[in-house]
Amino acid sequence: MATVExxxxxxxxxxxxxxxxxxxxxxxxxxxxxxxxxGCGKTTLLRMLAGLETPTSGDVLxxxxxxxxxxxxxxxxxxxxxxxxLYPHLSVRGNIAFPLRAAGAHRDEIANKVETAATMFGIxxxxxxxxxxxxxxxxxxxxxxxxxxxxxxxxxxxxxLSNLDAKLRASARDELQQFQRRLGTTTVYVTHDQVEAMxxxxxxxxxxxxxxxxxxxxxxxxxxxxxxxxxxxxxSPPMNLMETDHVIRGFRPEHCLPREVLGDGGEITPxxxxxxxxxxxxxxxxxxxxxxxxxxxxxxxxxxxxxxTLPIESGKRYEFAVRTREIKYFDRETGLKRxxxxx
Amino acid sequence: MSAxxxxxxxxxxxxxxxxxxxxxxxxMLLAPAVIYITALVGFPFFxxxxxxxxxxxxxxxxxxxxxxxxxxxxxxxxxxxxxLQNAIVFTLISQALVVVLGKILAMALxxxxxxxxxxxxxxxxxxxxxxxxxxxxxxWIFDPVxxxxxxxxxxxxxxxxxxxxxxxxxxxxxMASVILVDVWRLLPLATVIILAGLSAIPQDIHDAxxxxxxxxxxxxxxxxxxxVMPIMLVALLFGIVFxxxxxxxxxxxxxxxxxxxxQVIASYSFFTGVQGGDLAAGAAISLFLFPVxxxxxxxxxxxxxxxxxx
Numbered sequence: 176m177a178t179v180e181x182x183x184x185x186x187x188x189x190x191x192x193x194x195x196x197x198x199x200x201x202x203x204x205x206x207x208x209x210x211x212x213x214g215c216g217k218t219t220l221l222r223m224l225a226g227l228e229t230p231t232s233g234d235v236l237x238x239x240x241x242x243x244x245x246x247x248x249x250x251x252x253x254x255x256x257x258x259x260x261l262y263p264h265l266s267v268r269g270n271i272a273f274p275l276r277a278a279g280a281h282r283d284e285i286a287n288k289v290e291t292a293a294t295m296f297g298i299x300x301x302x303x304x305x306x307x308x309x310x311x312x313x314x315x316x317x318x319x320x321x322x323x324x325x326x327x328x329x330x331x332x333x334x335x336l337s338n339l340d341a342k343l344r345a346s347a348r349d350e351l352q353q354f355q356r357r358l359g360t361t362t363v364y365v366t367h368d369q370v371e372a373m374x375x376x377x378x379x380x381x382x383x384x385x386x387x388x389x390x391x392x393x394x395x396x397x398x399x400x401x402x403x404x405x406x407x408x409x410x411s412p413p414m415n416l417m418e419t420d421h422v423i424r425g426f427r428p429e430h431c432l433p434r435e436v437l438g439d440g441g442e443i444t445p446x447x448x449x450x451x452x453x454x455x456x457x458x459x460x461x462x463x464x465x466x467x468x469x470x471x472x473x474x475x476x477x478x479x480x481x482x483x484t485l486p487i488e489s490g491k492r493y494e495f496a497v498r499t500r501e502i503k504y505f506d507r508e509t510g511l512k513r514x515x516x517x518x
Numbered sequence: 519m520s521a522x523x524x525x526x527x528x529x530x531x532x533x534x535x536x537x538x539x540x541x542x543x544x545x546m547l548l549a550p551a552v553i554y555i556t557a558l559v560g561f562p563f564f565x566x567x568x569x570x571x572x573x574x575x576x577x578x579x580x581x582x583x584x585x586x587x588x589x590x591x592x593x594x595x596x597x598x599x600x601x602l603q604n605a606i607v608f609t610l611i612s613q614a615l616v617v618v619l620g621k622i623l624a625m626a627l628x629x630x631x632x633x634x635x636x637x638x639x640x641x642x643x644x645x646x647x648x649x650x651x652x653x654x655x656x657x658w659i660f661d662p663v664x665x666x667x668x669x670x671x672x673x674x675x676x677x678x679x680x681x682x683x684x685x686x687x688x689x690x691x692x693m694a695s696v697i698l699v700d701v702w703r704l705l706p707l708a709t710v711i712i713l714a715g716l717s718a719i720p721q722d723i724h725d726a727x728x729x730x731x732x733x734x735x736x737x738x739x740x741x742x743x744x745x746v747m748p749i750m751l752v753a754l755l756f757g758i759v760f761x762x763x764x765x766x767x768x769x770x771x772x773x774x775x776x777x778x779x780x781q782v783i784a785s786y787s788f789f790t791g792v793q794g795g796d797l798a799a800g801a802a803i804s805l806f807l808f809p810v811x812x813x814x815x816x817x818x819x820x821x822x823x824x825x826x827x828x
Contacts, residue, residue, distance in 0.1 A: 274731050
């Protein structure tokens with residue numbers, strides 16, 4: 176268990192910074208998620224933590240010690256790859272034992288630890304098999320067992336669930352979190368899937384173009400986004416943005432409800448909406464619409480739970496509203512969060 | 519009713535243009551390869567078996583069946599045993615060098631560096647050049663009087679005034695020289711084949727091994743070499759077949775000399791059968807190549823297949 180820290184960590188590829196002066200502190204035993212769209216630098220950042228990429232400038236610290244110049248094997252970190260990167264010519268046992276053999280462990284110790292790791296992930300019966308004889312979920316478990324087996328101080332996970340089918344992914348997510356809690360090992364997890372990030376992370380670092388846009392708990396990142404990028408990246412559908420003179424006002428689709436549903440509880444901001452399209456998603460109904468004057472003609476999405484049975488038809492005009500306290504304000508120039516008071 | 523449909527179909531089959539008949543077309547497309555192999559591999563092979571059981575000579579148009587007499591003669595011929603031994607030594611040493619050097623070269627070429635395409639091109643050149651021309655070039659390099667090796671070494675004071683090796687004239691040096699030329703000749707092919715095998719390993723595997731704590735040697739022997747092993751065996755199989763049957767290098771450089779110390783089965787067969795005129799004995803000698811090569815091919819293809827499936 177150790178802290179992981181980066182100081183002004185930068186990686187330059189060709190003409191642009193893949194990772195741009197990132198300062199990040201992962202606490203001991205924390206589960207931190209690096210979240211961002213593809214190309215945002217999250218994988219490069221993780222690879223620099225592992226020592227697989229050399230930073231252009233800046234430092235990586237593990238357990239308070241600078242490891243920037245150290246080879247991956249000197250860092251005692253374990254990494255799980257998106258492809259799992261199992262050694263195809265070795266059996267499952269050989270794969271799990273590999274890090275121990277590399278560390279020069281004794282035969283009996285290797286046998287014991289492999290057994291323990293395999294039991295932890297329920298793959299004892301697969302030890303003789305070769306990776307190609309395993310299903311996607313089994314391979315993922317082997318990759319995790321291989322990562323756990325030598326008690327690394329940090330786990331680095333690079334989209335380990337993205338190759339699983341949707342159903343398996345949900346249960347794998349659950350297991351992953353449980354085993355991380357049990358071991359208490361500091362974990363950095365890279366993903367582009369916000370559902371995964373929200374579900375797994377104690378804290379989420381949202382990255383865009385090599386910079387951390389916001390670092391916070393899933394609730395903070397979702398309900399109190401630091402800028403318009405985070406606001407529109409988090410949430411599906413994303414936050415609605417309304418540009419006015421100096422500010423951008425934003426509100427979540429689930430906070431945008433028909434006026435009569437909201438009732439009189441507190442201050443509300445009403446607006447008129449022409450509905451263009453309706454999507455039924457089972458538990459929810461998504462209402463796509465365009466704002467009417469006096470507001471600018473922005474596109475707005477409202478998310479109505481199926482408990483609201485109010486009939487809504489496309490092509491018609493409806494009164495919608497948002498509780499005023501749910502509205503977020505962003506600076507129109509910088510996109511950064513700001514106080515609601517008009518400038 | 520059904521009979522009339524069948525008749526219609528048969529009529530349609532007859533009327534179809536020949537190029538739409540898949541069975542016929544398939545045979546026609548295969549024919550050139552079959553004819554080629556039959557005429558240039560199959561026919562000479564059976565002719566060799568036939569000659570080896572006869573008393574055929576270059577000067578005579580008649581021949582008689584003599585049973586296994588040629589084989590008896592060969593097995594009592596010390597030069598034959600010497601050739602067999604030389605062929606095995608020549609093949610094993612040169613191929614061991616080719617595989618090790620090919621692996622090293624492939625790993626050097628695997629990385630990214632400026633001018634990589636040029637280096638790759640240069641490395642391939644010995645393979646592209648005609649073998650006889652390359653060998654003649656080496657003949658000059660090894661020339662007893664003008665050898666560039668000797669003159670360079672003397673100019674650099676590596677060789678003292680008494681040292682003047684005659685590369686192709688001293689038994690041990692002659693064998694070393696022909697092995698060197700064979701390695702020079704086959705290294706490019708092995709390198710390219712192994713390079714292809716290396717490139718097929720996903721980068722993630724290398725990264726994982728690095729994070730898992732493997733140092734250079736462990737990475738090499740536990741990850742890198744096992745993963746390219748199937749394709750390395752193919753390179754080795756090619757190398758063994760080419761080397762064991764080759765006589766161009768030997769013919770151009772040493773003609774089997776000095777004192778048959780570089781004589782191999784292929785060259786001995788040529789000298790006996792074609793230049794010596796004893797077609798029957800030459801054929802019988804060359805047939806000793808067959809079981810060896812067949813066994814090598816079977817063993818290697820089995821190994822490569824097993825390594826692949828594993």
